[in-house]
Amino acid sequence: ILNVEQSPQSLHVQEGDSTNFTCSFPSSNFYALHWYRWETAKSPEALFVMTLNGDEKKKGRISATLNTKEGYSYLYIKGSQPEDSATYLCALPGSARQLTFGSGTQLTVLP
Amino acid sequence: DTGVSQNPRHKITKRGQNVTFRCDPISEHNRLYWYRQTLGQGPEFLTYFQNEAQLEKSRLLSDRFSAERPKGSFSTLEIQRTEQGDSAMYLCASSTGVADTQYFGPGTRLTVL
Numbered sequence: 001i002l003n004v005e006q007s008p009q010s011l012h013v014q015e016g017d018s019t020n021f022t023c024s025f026p027s028s029n030f031y032a033l034h035w036y037r038w039e040t041a042k043s044p045e046a047l048f049v050m051t052l053n054g055d056e057k058k059k060g061r062i063s064a065t066l067n068t069k070e071g072y073s074y075l076y077i078k079g080s081q082p083e084d085s086a087t088y089l090c091a092l093p094g095s096a097r098q099l100t101f102g103s104g105t106q107l108t109v110l111p
Numbered sequence: 112d113t114g115v116s117q118n119p120r121h122k123i124t125k126r127g128q129n130v131t132f133r134c135d136p137i138s139e140h141n142r143l144y145w146y147r148q149t150l151g152q153g154p155e156f157l158t159y160f161q162n163e164a165q166l167e168k169s170r171l172l173s174d175r176f177s178a179e180r181p182k183g184s185f186s187t188l189e190i191q192r193t194e195q196g197d198s199a200m201y202l203c204a205s206s207t208g209v210a211d212t213q214y215f216g217p218g219t220r221l222t223v224l
Contacts, residue, residue, distance in 0.1 A: 004153075032211060043114065044154075044202070044215040089153050096167045097211050098144060099204075101153030 002026065002092050006102035013080050014110050020076045021105040023090030027071035031093055035064055035075055038104070039086040047075075047088075080109040113137060115216035117203050123222045124193055131189045132219045136205030143186050144213060145178060146202040147171065154202050160186060193223045 005024045013019050025033065032051045038044040048057040053068040061078045077084055087106045091099035116135045124130050136143050141162050146154035157176070159167045162183035172178075175193075180186040190197055200220050204213035 006153075034212070036215075041217070043217045046212045046214065049212055091153070093211060094156075096159050097142070097206070097213075098156040098159050098167065098169075099146075099154070099213060100156070101146075103151060103153050 002094065002100040004090060004092055004100055004102040006088075006090060006105050008105060009103065010106040010108070012108045012110060015080060015082060017080050017109075018076065018078045019080055019107065020074050021088060021107075023073045023075070023102055025071050025073075025090075025092050027068055030068045030071075033066060033073050034091045034093070034099060035073070036089040036091065037086045038089060044089065075105075077107070080107075082109045082111050085109045115203055115205055115214050117201075117216035117219050119219055120217060121220050121222075123224065125224050126193060126195060128193055129189065129191045130193055130221065131187055132201055132203075132221075134186045134188070134203030134205075134216060136185070136203070137214055140205035140207050140214070141183065142206045142213075143180055144204045144206075145186070145188050146204065148200040148202060148218070149198075154200075157188075157201075190221075193221075195223050197221060198223045 035047040036044040050066040055066040064075045066073045087104040089104045091101040118133045143160040145157040148154040160180040175191045178188045200218045202218045204215045206213045
């Protein structure tokens with residue numbers, strides 16, 4: 001059973017602040033790591049799939065890094081906007097590619 | 112809209128009733144997954160189809176739960192004799208065999224009174 005942990009559980013930032021959260025996972029038998037953004041009343045949206053140690057991916061103001069040797073990934077948001085308010089989930093695939101999710105980081109960006 | 116769709120979006124039922132949810136995946140996706148999400152937790156895997164074959168089931172999927180995917184197209188998830196503990200968001204996701212990114216629907220929120 002994969003143990004995927006995310007911190008912090010929730011975060012409130014002011015508009016314009018930059019922020020980051022952590023996803024921790026077992027470093028053995030790593031295959032891939034997925035980041036999703038889930039806004040209230042919408043579908044979870046795929047942000048990144050990361051596979052290689054040292055990977056860095058970027059999508060607009062959001063970026064993510066991966067360290068498979070120590071078992072963590074960081075998600076960064078630069079210049080947070082109210083529309084970034086969402087729950088950010090990381091997940092690792094199992095043998096049938098079913099995803100094991102962390103409990104998420106709930107981000108609230110205050111205007 | 113060519114994304115994953117789920118119906119209904121909300122379902123309120125009384126304990127002991129049966130409920131059925133439907134998921135329509137992205138048309139060319141041969142893999143379909145069901146997850147359940149409860150408050151404060153991330154989604155938890157329930158079951159997985161490749162085409163019409165149900166290949167894996169989580170131990171969370173008690174014998175009151177059954178899922179089908181006839182002809183490898185849409186899927187249904189039925190819960191018999193619902194219990195209050197079944198109250199959750201039920202999510203469906205689909206993917207191709209080549210890319211592992213799973214595309215999620217908006218979910219069905221079930222409330223059991």
